[in-house]
Structures are given as C-alpha cells and as structure tokens.
Amino acid sequence: MEEAISDQRETRQQEEAANNVQERRRKANEAFEKVASYGLVTNMILYLMKDYHLGVAKGTNVLFFWTAATNFMPILGAFLSDSYLGRFLTIGLASFCSLLGMFLLWLTAMIPKVKPSPCNILTQSCESPTTAQMTLLISSFCFISIGAGGIRPCSIAFGADQLDRKDNPNNERVLESFFGWYYATSAIAVVIALTAIVYIQDHLGWKVGFGVPAILMVLSLLLFFIASPLYVKLKASSSLLTGFAQVAVVAYKNRKLALPPPNASWCYHRQKDSLLIVPTSKLRFLNKASFVAFAIRFLNKACLIRNPEQDIAPDGSALNPWSLCTIEQVEELKALIKVLPLWSTGIMMSINISQNSFPLLQASSMDRHVTSSFQIPAGSFGTFTIITLAAWVVLYDRVLIPVASKIKGKPVRLGVKLRMGIGLFLSCMGMVVSGLVENIRRRRAIREGYLNNGQAVLEMSAMWLVPQHCLNGLAEAFNAIAQTEFFYSEFPKSMSSIAASLFGLGNK
Template sequence: MEKNMEEPLSSQGEMTHQHTAPKHSKGGLITMPFIIANEAFEKVASYGLIPNMILYLMRDYSVGVAKGTNILFLWTAGTNFMPILGALLSDSYLGRFLTIGLGSISSLLGMILLWLTAMVPKVRPPPCDITTQSCKTPTTGQMTLLLSSFALMSIGAGGVRPCSIAFGADQLDNKSNPKNERVLESFFGWYYASAAISVLISLTAIVYIQDHLGWKVGFGVPAILMFLSALLFFFASPFYVKQKPSKSLFTGFIQVPVVAYKNRKLAFPPRDSDGWYHHKRDSKFIAPTTKLRFLNKACIIRNPEQVIASDGSASNPWSLCTIEQVEELKALLKVIPLWSTGIMISINISQSTFQLLQASSMDRHISSSFQIPAGSFGMFTIISLATWVILYDRAILPLASKIKGKPVQLGAKLRMGIGLFLSCMAMVVSAIVESIRRRKAIREGYLNNAHAVLDMSAMWLVPQHCLNGLAEAFNAIGQTEFYYSEFPKSMSSIAAALFGLGMAVANLLASAILNAVDKLTSRGGKESWVSDNINKGHYDNYYWLLAIMSSVNLLYFLVCSWAYGPCVERVIKVSDEGNGFKEEELSNIGAIVKDEV
C-alpha cells in the first residue's frame, strides 16, 4: 500500500524523490498541522458554498433554475480544470509553496467578494420571487461582481488542491530514514481523512448555518475559515522545505507531436537495427512500440553529432525526444476512449441542483424539532462511498480470498463498468422518485406553489444518493487504478489530472445538455422540463434522459473495453539474450486511495 500511495504524491510533475533529500533543519512533522489545516479549511470553505448556491441565485439574484444551474456547472468546470493549470505552473515556474500561497490568497479574495454580495444590498437586484413574479434581472455590474468571486475561488482551488499533498510529502520525504515509507503512509492517511471530514463538515455545518442564520453569516464563516487557512500556511513559511520547479511532464507531451511533425519526411529505420532511437541513459528501451508508429519519428536520431549533447541528452528537446517520452504519450492516447466513458457518470453526479430543489419541497424532519438541511443530502453520497471502500478493502476481499484460498480482486475495468451501471440505476431511481413526488404535489394542489412542502419524506432521495456514492466508489477508484496500472511510473501525476479534466468536461457537457433540454422543451410556450417551478416542470423526464444516455454510455464502455484489450502494457525491453528484443509484461501497480472529494 505504501508504494501505491507514494505514486500520486506530486499532483503534478516529478516526485520529490528526484530531488535532493531535504535538509533536516527544515520540514518534518512540525509542518504537517499547517499544511493539512490549509487544505482542510480550504475544502470546508469552498465545498460549503456549493450546495445552497442555487437557492442564493434564485432568491437573491432572480436567476432561473436553468441559468443558475448553468452558472454552477461552469463554476465547477473551472474549479476542476484550474488544478491542471496550477500543477503546470507549479512544476515549471512557481514551485509548490508559491502556488499554494497565491491560491490561498485568491480563494480568500473570492470568498470576501461573495460575502460582500450578501452584506451590501445595492450589489443585488431587489428581492423578488421568480416562481410567481416577473422580477428585475441583475445588472451587468452586479453579475460581474458575483462571477468574479466564483472565478477567484476557482483560481484559488487551482493553486491549493494540486500541490498540497505533494508539498506535504516534500517535508517528510527522507530516503535516509528507514521508516520513510511508513511516515509517508501515515501522512497520506491523515491527509485523506482530513479531506473527507472537511467535506462532511461543509455539507452539514456550513449548510446548516446558511439555512438558519442567513447568507451574511453563511458566507462570512467560510471567508473566516479561508483566512485562517492562508494565515496558518504562511505562518509556518520559515519551516518549510521549498523545492525548486523543474520540467513538467506536460511539456514532454507537447514536444513529441511537434518533433514527429518536423521529422515527418524521415524514413523509419530497420526493425532489428540499434542506435537509431534516442533514449535515456540506462534505459530499458532500445526501440519504441509499433502502435501509433508515426509518433516514433520524434525519437529518430538524424545526426548524432548535432542533436546529442556530451552528456547523452538531446541538445534541443524540441528537435529530438526520447523513446520514454514517445511511449508516455502513446499510453495517454491509448486510454482516452476509456477515459471518455467516465464523463457520463460525472454528469449524473453533478445534478445536485435538482436534488436540492426536490429535498426543499419534501418533509426533511427526522424528529419533531430537527430536519436535515436540503443541501446536506449530498453527505449520503460521501458516506456510502466511504463505507463501501472500507468494507471492500477490509472485509469483502479478505473474506473472498479466504474462501477461494487465493488472492481475489475485481479488475479495474470491471469496477469501472459496475460503476457506470450503478450510475445508470441512480438516474432511473431519481426519475421514479421525482415522478412520484410530482404527482403527489399535483394531487395536493401545489401545482402553482413551488415552495410548498409535501407530506412526503425526503428520505426517498437517499437511495439515489447512495447509488451515486457506490457508482463513484466503483468507477472513480477503478478508473484511477486503471491509469496507474497502465501508465509508466513517471506519469503517476497524470492520473489525477485526467480525472479532474474528466469532471471539468462533464460539467461543460452537463451545461450543454441542460441548455438543449430547456430550449427544446419550452418551444411553443410550453413549460420547460427544467422549469423554475419544480411542480410544473418535468424533472423526472430530465432524469430519464440522463438514464438513457447512461445506458448508451455503458454500451460504449463495453466496446472501448473490448478494443483496449487486456490491462497489460507491453513494451520492448533490453534483454541479455538473443538479438536484444523481448516482449515482457509490465506488472500492474496495485490499487491506490484517491481523494474522492
């Protein structure tokens, strides 16, 4: 487990193992509370703003459900995409300390701006109920201020989230310590535990504060937490090990197609020849694989005297690449079809806006004096996810292995497929529950009253949240393990980046789907499926549409899985026997624990 978890340390770029061991005068356990607190407070603050945000947009900015949901989709897409850019800047230019610091400041400024929109009445349109009245829309200036706060928070997330865990590993990584791996494993355990607890707090405490104390306090508390996050991080600055930025793996991906295009007119050397392809010193590769053969021209040596430096490296990396670079890009391109199958599950999980409106219209009491906040039902997704991961790892697999008399484990692709199936079932259940809820609202005479609370328990929504959590547990973890199994070790940082990119693309596609549904179903003056009035709309039809798309996506996954073949990457390696060529399977790297939040 230690080795598996050690791989994703650097959210991005090469691991700290490639740098000199940190000096004992800096780093160490003394820095851990500050780094973990920085990440934990940032998560509590940022995730606590999302669940109820659609209510703020509808009630205080007179924004309709469709437009408000689109704004949230775009905000979430930006938040998921920015960590990739942040990792690139951290690895190549700024370093992790500066990237986290600037990200913390940006998040703080964004939250202060959002808090000001609640504190100053003039930056919002006049109060109005859009479900029953024709309301004045916000001015350009008012919307610019609100969207600027979202943008600053997305930029901040891009600085903090990809670098925090790697920066923590920088402080502890000491190869001279015989217990180094155990120390790192302990850090990862505390890091992931704090992340999970932070999300649960944001989905419960912060949402509860917003519901009962209003937006001024509900937005003020996250701003205060973010201030503490930044303060604690900078307070420990003298104690940190601050690694210098190095070359980013992303740069190598760009170089390969550029050099291959430059060398497009070169002829391929004979298959059994040696010395034609450029590789690193002590490399196990002497020739690239034959798949995507046109990329192999990027590592063909044209004139050794001109393109090879005295130390054996390429004198100009934009004119000659290594075999390793070429194979890394091929590995990435090969998984793209299977990666794309995970986008649909992210689209389904991102439908929290509609689930919030459903919960708001149902009886959420669990006792006579306490009711679950509508925005807190997402915690059932996290709880079911965490419960399954623990049961699968600690109970189900050991029991199955004991019964079979040999190690038992579900393959990564099989788990991905199970996750897609469960996600499809979650949408089916969502559609059925919403259909029952809507019919009951109409029977009780609430067709024109979107704020009415039905005599129907909101616990009906729990199964779809649990199915979403199980789908995430199977697909997301299986997907990440699949990347780590198939990619070279040098590409471990790309696994997390791919998953974040998938969520960003999913948010953009979810916005496009919602726009199309709203436009097509409201033609001819008809009530849109995603109407501002939940009882007049047909959210159940919208869920059925997602269920149909999910079933088609499941078939697409089966085709991609079949086309991909076995989860084993074959490469040509140096052999001491024969002509030097040998096909050998690279063993899978085991399962990793991923930050699902």
C-alpha cells in the same frame, strides 16, 4: 549485521513518523479548503434565486459554468505546477486566490448596494441584477475557480510525494491506501460543509454563512505554511506543453522513417543516466490494432537519431530539441494519450453524479422533517453520498481487503479497471432510482394540486432521495479512487499533478 538492520528499521520508522506529521498538516489544510468551498456551492442556487432574483434556469446555468470552470482550471494548474512553479508554490498561490474569491462573495452579502434590492411583497416585482452587481459576483466565482485549479490537482500529488518511496516493497499498497484515505478524509470535510455550513446559512443568514468559509480558508493557509519546513518539495521540470509540441513536430518530420527493431537502443536518444533504453511498445490497456495504438507507435519516431554528428551535442543533449526529442519526452506524451480512452468513461458518470441543483430543489419541495421540531436542510441531503463513500473506503481498506488476503494467504486487490466498471454500473443504477423517485414525486404534486406551484412542499418524505444518493456515493467510491490511482500509476513522476487533474476534468 543485526545492529545495521536495527538502525535501518529505526531510520525508516523516523521517516514514517515525519511523513505522518506532514500528511496530517497537509490534510488539515485541504480539509479546511474543502469545507469552505463545498459549503459555498451547496446552497448557492438558493442565494442566486432569493437575493439576485435569478430564475431556476438562469441560476442553474450560472452554477453550471462555475462548476465547469472549476473542473477545467485544474488542468492549467497542473501544467503550471509540473512545468514551472512546483506543487508547493502552486498550492500556496491558489489558496490566496480562493481566499480572495470568498472575501468578494462575503462582500456581496455584507453590502446591500452590490446586489438587487429585496422584492416588493405587495406588487410581487423583483429587480434584476445590474451588470456591475453580476460582475462582482462572477469575479468571486472566478477567483474561487482559479484557487481550486491550483489546490485540487496538486494536493493529492503533493501528498503522494511525501509517501512515495520506490525502494519500499509495499509502496504500491501504501499509495493505494493513501488514495483511499485521501477521499475518506475529503469526504469528512464535505460532510461538515453539507451539514454545519449549510445549517449556518439556513439559520444565521448569508453574512455569517459566507464569512465562516472565508475564516476557514485563512486557517487553511496558516496550517499549510506553518508546516512548510517539513514538506518534501520536488522541483518542477521543463515545460510539458512545449515538450508535447516538440514530440508531435519531430514525429511528423520523421514520419517517413522506418522504426528500427525493438531492441535497437543505439537508434534512440535518451537523457543522461536514464533508465529507459528504448520507447515502450507493450500497450497494456489498448488493442494493438486501434488508432491510439498506431499513434503511440508513431510517436516513437520523435526520438530516432538520424545523424549522430548533426543531432547530438558533445554533452549528449540534442542540438535542436525541435529536431530530436528524448525517450522521456515521448513517454510523457504517450502516457497522456494512453489514458484518454479510460478517462472518457468517467464523463457519463459525471453527468449523473454532478447534478447538484436539481436534487436540492427536489429536497426543498418534500417533507424533510425527522422529528416534529427538526428537519434536514435541503442542501444537506448530499451528505448521504459522502457518508456512503467514506464508509465504503473504511470497509474496503480495513475489513474486506485484510480478510480476503488472510483467506487467500496472499495480498488481494481489486483491479483498477474492475473498480471503474463497478462504479459506472452503480452510477447508472443511481440514475434509474432517481428517475423513478422523480416520477413518483411529480405524480404526487399533480394529485395534490401543486402543478404550477414550484414553492409548495409535498406530503412526501424526502427520505425517498436517500437511495439514489447512496448509490452515487458507492459509484464514486469505486470509480473516483480507481481512476485517480490509475492515472497516478500510469504517468511519470513529473506529471503527477496532471494525473490528479484529469479525473476532475472528466468527472464532476
């Protein structure tokens, strides 16, 4: 008996060691990708204004649409991953797209003819970019967005696949710790992007500044495929979009049917060897009188068996999937609908945190000197947001939770909804502080006679911007991790990539 227990323990330790190797290499892959992509975004407004001669408004709009595309593409990437390609193949193809986009962007810096000529210093006149020049630039942005659409939703779900063990009694805690450390390691990568890459762009120029991220993306690809034999690779299920459409159509066809009693399992169609007997009726996060709750109960009609002889094939499958769905299909669509109310709360927070261009212009107009000979690059002030996020994750996971659990004598965790709420509150406070600082900065500019001089540097320390960045970092540490954990726990395993992509769609 003791030998069996010892063998089982040894096997589990070997599995954990293998998982750790997989995770280190997968995280290295994503770390390089984040350093590359975030290193490009940070100073991009300056590149558009100085080299492409775009105004602040037009340059900001270009970056806004690029950011919007980057955050929408993960939804498409997640559906492709969960329905057709699988997470491993999706990440691989997306990495190639990112590399292509970075290479095209590097070409805009290397080849003078693909961007406008420098401004005439004597006449102060600047050429506008041609259609062909803007097409090449926008194409590079599009490929980078497509790459992000495949990497970002699949990476965190792919990492969780390596660790998710339902037979492990500590599985929930393992996943919570994974999500926290995922954001911590991502934060370290972003810090490097906001410091080292920004410094290179400021001091060595755009040719080297865009070339380094492209090289890092090559390393990312190599690390990802070198570790390929070690990964747990789950196969994609059937098309989720088709399944969602089938559930909606069949539920409408059966709209006049009355729902049977709660335990009438014989009335519902389910997959072979399914653990689900009847559709769920308990709505943990919803008011039972709400419209969403009504819609979720209405969807249960999609898996009602009207006539077994006409609806069910001899092998137990549905003869016509557009006339009868499985309980699993219904639950997948219900899972998506149920999270929408909580998902929508992150939209306002995204407006607060994702104003990347304005804080950069703020910092560039303030005194950024730390010493007489060194000043912080304007694009590096976002580092304070990331450092705060990473510091809180470490403090929460390694100090606060263990100490609280020891005092209570049992495991202690802050609920996901509580953490989301705290994050939203801190985000609002960050905007209040930001507004106060901007009011002071604007008054100082008027007083010093720089009302119409947007290039002037005020005698005001840029350290005034640190509190708002720190509050935004805390807000994201609470809200982002909690939302991702919530989506992943609420969705079926077949929708893990979609769970990860939802946060990016509503946030940033």
